[in-house]
Amino acid sequence: MSSPCDPQYAPAGDVSAALMVIDSRLKALYDGRTEADPEHLRMVDQLAASMGPDEFGALLEGACTLIYMYMNWLGRACEDHGKDVIEYVVPTLVATMRMMPRTFRPEVVPTMAGLLIAAGSGLSPNLWRAQYGPWTDAEMNPLEATATLLAEYVNRICGDDRDFATRLITDALSRAEED
Template identity: 65%
Template sequence: MSSPCDPKFAPVGDVSAALMVIDSRLKAVYDGGPTPDPEQQRLTDQYVASLAPEGIDDLLDGACTLIYGFMQWLRQAHEAQGEDVIEYVVPTLVATMRRMPRSIPVEVIPTMVGLVVAAATDLSPNLWRRQYGYWTRHELTPLEATAFLLADHINRITDDRTFASRMISEALLQSDDG
């Protein structure tokens, strides 16, 4: 039976823009520079400010698509080891988020975990979230942080600082070819 949160019903959004934001954050952290890099932050802010409301929605949907893609990869990797992705990813994610109270208010952690669990159970994170209304201002930075933390987790597992971004970029190229 099909769920209203089935990924086939979900908008993909602007995955390229969402990936650009996450990738620039990863590079800044890995390079040990200011987080975020002031110039990159200015460019990102300028880009986001230029978006119409539907563009913001596309960026949010794109971030959710990244979360879905990252969790699908993590689920497959953990299942190959006989492990449950939720058991291994969620506690670490929550612990990290709790250490980031200026960026991630404690009250939005359950929503971010819900997005991750939805993706891990093959549901669309953005459709799961829409059940509860429109995104709040307090959820935007945590959404970005969730995608960032999952990408970083994948990069650490693979011991490759660009693996997560490259994986999504390759998937985008394949979808354009297909």
């Protein structure tokens, strides 16, 4: 039986814009910057200023699509080793979230964990979240950070290849365009 949260019913959103934001955030992490990079902030502000509500919604959907794609890839990698993606990925990321109280206020951690679990269960994170009402302002930064942590996790398990997660998505987008 199909779920109303099945990814086939979810719009992909603006995956390219979401990937650009996440890739920029990863580069800042790898450069050892702990404070917000002024150039990144300027880029995000410029992107946000150019967006209307529809484009901003597409960016949110794109971030959820990235979470889904990364969890899907991690799920296949875990299966190859006889492991469960939810059991091995979610606790690690939630523990990291809990160590970042300025980014992840305690009340948003369950929502971000829910997005990961929904994606790890084969559901659309965006449609899963939509059941509980519209996104809140308090969830914007944690959503970006969740996608970034997940991409960094993918990079780390791939031999610390700092660009693997970005290549994974760009390759998938290229294949989708060819089809």
